[in-house]
Amino acid sequence: MSRSRAPRLTPLGPSIALATPGAIADAARxxxxxxLVGFPTETVYGLGANALSAAAVQRxxxxxxxxxxxxxxxxxxxxxxxxxxxxxxxxAARHLAGAHWPGPLTLxxxxxxxxxxxxxxxxETVAVRVPAHxxxxxxxxxxxxxxxxxxxNRYGHVSPTSAVHVADDLGHRVDLILDGxxxxxxxxxxxxxxTADPPEILRLGGVTFEMLRLSxxxxxxxxxxxxxxxxxxxxxxxYAPRARVLLFPDGADGWRRAxxxxxxxxxxxxxxxxxxxxxxxxxxxxxxxLLSWGASDDAEIARRLFxxxxxxxxxxxxxxxxxxxxxGGLRDAVRDRLTRAASGRVIASDLT
Ligand code: TXA
Ligand code: MG
Numbered sequence: 563m564s565r566s567r568a569p570r571l572t573p574l575g576p577s578i579a580l581a582t583p584g585a586i587a588d589a590a591r592x593x594x595x596x597x598l599v600g601f602p603t604e605t606v607y608g609l610g611a612n613a614l615s616a617a618a619v620q621r622x623x624x625x626x627x628x629x630x631x632x633x634x635x636x637x638x639x640x641x642x643x644x645x646x647x648x649x650x651x652x653x654a655a656r657h658l659a660g661a662h663w664p665g666p667l668t669l670x671x672x673x674x675x676x677x678x679x680x681x682x683x684x685x686e687t688v689a690v691r692v693p694a695h696x697x698x699x700x701x702x703x704x705x706x707x708x709x710x711x712x713x714x715n716r717y718g719h720v721s722p723t724s725a726v727h728v729a730d731d732l733g734h735r736v737d738l739i740l741d742g743x744x745x746x747x748x749x750x751x752x753x754x755x756x757t758a759d760p761p762e763i764l765r766l767g768g769v770t771f772e773m774l775r776l777s778x779x780x781x782x783x784x785x786x787x788x789x790x791x792x793x794x795x796x797x798x799x800x801y802a803p804r805a806r807v808l809l810f811p812d813g814a815d816g817w818r819r820a821x822x823x824x825x826x827x828x829x830x831x832x833x834x835x836x837x838x839x840x841x842x843x844x845x846x847x848x849x850x851x852l853l854s855w856g857a858s859d860d861a862e863i864a865r866r867l868f869x870x871x872x873x874x875x876x877x878x879x880x881x882x883x884x885x886x887x888x889x890g891g892l893r894d895a896v897r898d899r900l901t902r903a904a905s906g907r908v909i910a911s912d913l914t
Contacts, residue, residue, distance in 0.1 A: 608712065
């Protein structure tokens, strides 16, 4: 018997589908059936499950290899759905939702009983946000369920900003990945605890401290702590590539030291990447993998950061020499992620 075409092979890759209306409907059916769906938000890709099903949420923890002590964010199609998942909605929440939703702000509020305790790792609170991505909103509307979704990466790894990143990390552990292209913000949402007095930023992200202070003058910011029971996802080594990250301060001394270190490592013929703005990258030694985040556009830096860290891994680089951007605005969230990728260590400059 002759065969004109190659035999059909069992697909080896995970199921990535362009986020067409049909694929979104399939994904919504999967969510209702308690399965896992990777989907785009404006920040990073999420690994979604029905937030009202303990069994479905359990699958999320297993697929990510995430400790059960680290709570998940619940996504809603609109702020009107808040009473489905929260016991009460303080005025500040209404106000902030009006100003920032849909968008990269997560609010920690009192948890309604309908939300299984596993979602919040046993806390009395629940973290909620309305994402600003048409695919996420369409999925939430079609599923007609709140969707619990952490970033769709293996625990501790860099968050995914494309569908391929999700497939690389989770493969067959996810039932379907909706491809909505690269994400726009590129880093995760800002997590704000409104059950604390004064309200406290647990994680900096797409909404800056300066923006929050406009509507919430008494907001405080958590200092970078090695481990914190209130928001366990802020562990010091997090958002980390496989490669070792050697992180240097912003400014002329930091840059000089970074380049000297890069030359040193390259001189030993070890594989190395340099990560930073164009002006630094131009000075990187020959043979270095160049990871430029552009000139000085904050949004661009945030958008590119995680893909650059993943690129270093896919190129098999052993070390990444990186510099911090200057403080302020969205750059503070980038500084936070880079510092965690470097296990909390910024190498002080000694060249003055
Ligand atoms: O942008 C984002 O926030 C993305 C997209 C998918 O929405 N999600 C995300 O989720 O980054 P995840 O699980 O990677 O990070 C959630 C963070 C963790 O640091 C977790 O500890 C914290 O939010 N968190 C969740 N629920 C909490 C709660 N009830 N109290 C305090 N922190 C909470
Ligand atoms: Mg995460």
